[in-house]
Amino acid sequence: MKERFGFKELFSLLSIPLVLLIGWMTWSSGVDWYQRALLDTLLRIGLFIVLVILFRDLLARKWREFRQLKFRKWLIVILGGILLQVIVWVVRSAMPPNQCSYGYVRNR
Numbered sequence: 001m002k003e004r005f006g007f008k009e010l011f012s013l014l015s016i017p018l019v020l021l022i023g024w025m026t027w028s029s030g031v032d033w034y035q036r037a038l039l040d041t042l043l044r045i046g047l048f049i050v051l052v053i054l055f056r057d058l059l060a061r062k063w064r065e066f067r068q069l070k071f072r073k074w075l076i077v078i079l080g081g082i083l084l085q086v087i088v089w090v091v092r093s094a095m096p097p098n099q100c101s102y103g104y105v106r107n108r
Helices: 007-027 033-054 056-067 071-094
Strands: none
Touching: 007 033, 033 056
8 A cells, every 4th residue: 555645744854944943043033042942942842742643643553563562672772762862972072062052152
C-alpha cells in the first residue's frame, strides 16, 4: 500500500525551518533575554503539541510495538540517551564560555 504525502507530513517537514524561524524572530526582538527565552520555549512546546496531536495514531501504534520489545531494546534507548548527553556536554565544553546556545553573548 502506497502512503500518501498529505498535510501532516508537509507540516512536519515545514516545522524544522519553522523552529529556526521562531528562534530567529524571538531572539531578534527587543525584549529582555528571559522573556525571549520563555517565548521561544513556549512556541516550541506548542509546535511539539501540535505535531503530537497530528501524529497521535502513528505514535500510539509505534508505542504499542515498542512496549512489547524485550529489555535489551529499552537498554539501547537508555544508553543512547546517555550517549547523547555526553555528546552535548563535549560540544558545549568546546564552545566559548560566554555564549549561550544561540551564539549571542548573554548580558547580565
